[in-house]
Amino acid sequence: MDTNLLFIILTATLAVLLVFGFHIAFAMSLTGILGIYLGFGGNLDPLRTVLWETINSSTLMVLVVFVLMGEFLLEGGVSTQLYDAADIWFHKVPGGLLHTNIIATAIFSAASGSSMACAATFGKVAYTEGQKRGYDLRLNLGSLAAGACLDALIPPSTLLIFYGILTDQSIGKLYMAGIIPGICMALLFMLYIFVYSLMNPHIMPREQITYTWKERFLALRNITPMLILIVICLGPIYLGLATPNEAGAIGAIGALILGIAYRSLTPGKVWQALLRTVRLNGMLIFLMFGARLLIYMFANKGITVQVVDWVTGLGLPFYAIFSFICLLYIVLGCFFDSFSILFLTIPIIYPISSTLGIDPILFGIVVTMLLETGLITPPFGIVLFVIEGVTGGGHLGDIIRGIVPFFFLILIGIVMVMVFPSLALWLPSQM
Numbered sequence: 001m002d003t004n005l006l007f008i009i010l011t012a013t014l015a016v017l018l019v020f021g022f023h024i025a026f027a028m029s030l031t032g033i034l035g036i037y038l039g040f041g042g043n044l045d046p047l048r049t050v051l052w053e054t055i056n057s058s059t060l061m062v063l064v065v066f067v068l069m070g071e072f073l074l075e076g077g078v079s080t081q082l083y084d085a086a087d088i089w090f091h092k093v094p095g096g097l098l099h100t101n102i103i104a105t106a107i108f109s110a111a112s113g114s115s116m117a118c119a120a121t122f123g124k125v126a127y128t129e130g131q132k133r134g135y136d137l138r139l140n141l142g143s144l145a146a147g148a149c150l151d152a153l154i155p156p157s158t159l160l161i162f163y164g165i166l167t168d169q170s171i172g173k174l175y176m177a178g179i180i181p182g183i184c185m186a187l188l189f190m191l192y193i194f195v196y197s198l199m200n201p202h203i204m205p206r207e208q209i210t211y212t213w214k215e216r217f218l219a220l221r222n223i224t225p226m227l228i229l230i231v232i233c234l235g236p237i238y239l240g241l242a243t244p245n246e247a248g249a250i251g252a253i254g255a256l257i258l259g260i261a262y263r264s265l266t267p268g269k270v271w272q273a274l275l276r277t278v279r280l281n282g283m284l285i286f287l288m289f290g291a292r293l294l295i296y297m298f299a300n301k302g303i304t305v306q307v308v309d310w311v312t313g314l315g316l317p318f319y320a321i322f323s324f325i326c327l328l329y330i331v332l333g334c335f336f337d338s339f340s341i342l343f344l345t346i347p348i349i350y351p352i353s354s355t356l357g358i359d360p361i362l363f364g365i366v367v368t369m370l371l372e373t374g375l376i377t378p379p380f381g382i383v384l385f386v387i388e389g390v391t392g393g394g395h396l397g398d399i400i401r402g403i404v405p406f407f408f409l410i411l412i413g414i415v416m417v418m419v420f421p422s423l424a425l426w427l428p429s430q431m
Contacts, residue, residue: 007303010035010294024340025286032293039301050296054289062171064281065248066156069233069255070112071273073226076259079121081222082107087129088211088219094197095204097135098143099190101126105147106186107223109154110230111255115375119148119383123390134205139196141395142402145383146189149372149410152338154182155234156248159338159371162284163364166291166346170361171244172237173428177361178368179234180423185369185413192409225261229254238431284339291343298347308351318356325349326370326414333374337382341371362417365424369414376403 010031017027036046073079083104090099105118112118122144130140152159155175164171197204211219233251236242242250259265298304311321328349332341346367353363375383378400388396417423 003301003303003306006035006039006301007306009038010297024336024344025283025290028287028290028294028343032290032297035297035301036293039297046296046300047293050292051289054285054292057165060165060281060285060288062156062244062248063158063161063284064277065245065252066161067114067158067280068273068277069156069248069252070114070117071277072252072255072259072265072270073108073111074117074121075269075273076255076262076265078223078226078258078262079104079108080125081262082226083122083125085219085223088216091209091211093194094201095190095193096197097126097130097133098139098193098197101140101143102147102150102186102189102193105144106150106154106182107226107230109151109182111156111226111233111251112151114158115148115151115372115383116386118151119145119386120390122148123387127387127391127395136203137395138398138402139193139203140402141387141391141399142404142406143189143193145376145387145399145403146406146409147186148383148387149375149406150182150186152372152375153178153185153365153368155179156244156251157368158284159342159368160364162288162339162342163346163367165288166295166343167350167360167364169364170428173361173431174364175234175244176238176427176431177365177424179427181365181369181413181417184416184423185410188409188413189406192405196405225258229258238427240431287339287343291347295347304348304351307348308355311352312355321352321356322358322418325352326411329367329370330373330377333371333381334377335380336374337380338371338374341374342367359421359425361428362421362424365417366414369410369417373407373410376407 013034014027014031017030018024022030032050033044033047037044040046083100086100086103086107087097090096090103093099101122104122108118108121126140126144130137151157155178157175157178160174160178161171163169164174229251232254233247236250237244237247256265256270259269329341329345332345336344349367350360350363354360358366375381378384384396384399384403387399
């Protein structure tokens with residue numbers, strides 16, 4: 001079959017399946033199967049190859065162990081100590097509790113790979129404390145949603161894992177590449193909160209409680225085990241002493257021990273954490289199978305090469321094509337979840353980025369930051385709904401209005417990373 005006709009048929013098939021409400025994993029898998037059937041003259045043998053490569057990938061174990069680590073921390077009661085410690089240290093800084101939202105979610109992100117888990121973990125306590133102290137509702141919930149987005153960028157990020165698998169890039173280098181941009185984004189959020197609080201002191205309550213330095217350092221004692229756990233996970237990867245698989249396994253065991261030590265991780269909660277890990281990984285592996293089918297078919301039938309040649313043949317400048325890629329991800333983020341967008345676009349967008357000369361590790365960080373915007377953009381920003389759910393509902397409009405400035409701060413962060421690529425590439429180069 002003619003390659004152009006095949007591409008049109010598959011694009012139309014995928015679009016129709018999505019319009020009729022098929023889950024993205026089913027839509028991609030069915031489209032991939034149809035493509036292999038039409039493209040290889042009815043020969044379905046490649047299905048076996050792709051399926052075996054998907055389920056037999058040792059890299060997928062990174063996903064399992066780090067998701068499990070995050071689930072143990074979620075159930076283990078670490079969030080309360082972390083939030084209280086951050087509050088004690090930052091409550092007198094202009095913006096007070098809003099800085100606490102950013103710091104607590106950023107640190108938790110370094111031990112969890114799920115923005116939804118991060119939002120659910122801190123949503124209730126941030127909302128309750130903000131209402132009790134008289135903080136602006138929109139800015140409080142907006143800062144919480146922005147902080148939860150950092151989970152997509154700061155390692156161990158599940159999005160970075162799948163980007164690495166789809167593009168054959170080092171998970172360890174991607175993890176290291178996400179650290180400095182993640183810290184920069186947290187500082188950018190806090191800088192905005194600080195300046196906004198100084199310019200609008202009338203909407204910020206005055207904190208009456210004062211803590212001594214002794215109380216501050218005692219608060220750090222409660223979160224030191226978690227900080228040590230983060231170092232134990234990421235340190236060996238940076239030093240080359242352990243693979244991401246091994247570091248994640250150590251982290252999962254450490255999170256289990258930590259939850260038991262806090263006396264909040266019961267056998268029932270351990271079982272629930274294991275069940276959620278299995279469900280999430282099962283869904284993501286199904287997505288991976290559909291994406292690999294499309295990648296295999298596109299590569300073997302030359303579709304990827306033709307698309308890349310067509311884009312480069314337009315003669316557009318670098319930043320015009322890059323801007324279009326950014327716009328594409330932002331628009332898709334309004335309608336699909338981050339994993340679906342990643343699996344759907346990488347087979348075509350990644351080869352285009354390579355042709356543009358963008359470093360693959362740098363591009364992974366940029367894509368992840370773009371996917372962050374999808375977590376907080378209506379009508380289907382999942383973090384928005386998670387926060388609305390844990391705060392009792394009825395606040396979706398306030399959350400959306402509160403997240404607007406942080407959305408543009410993420411775009412500024414993307415520009416910073418592109419203008420100063422060493423922000424993402426320096427740490428991996430030192431490994």
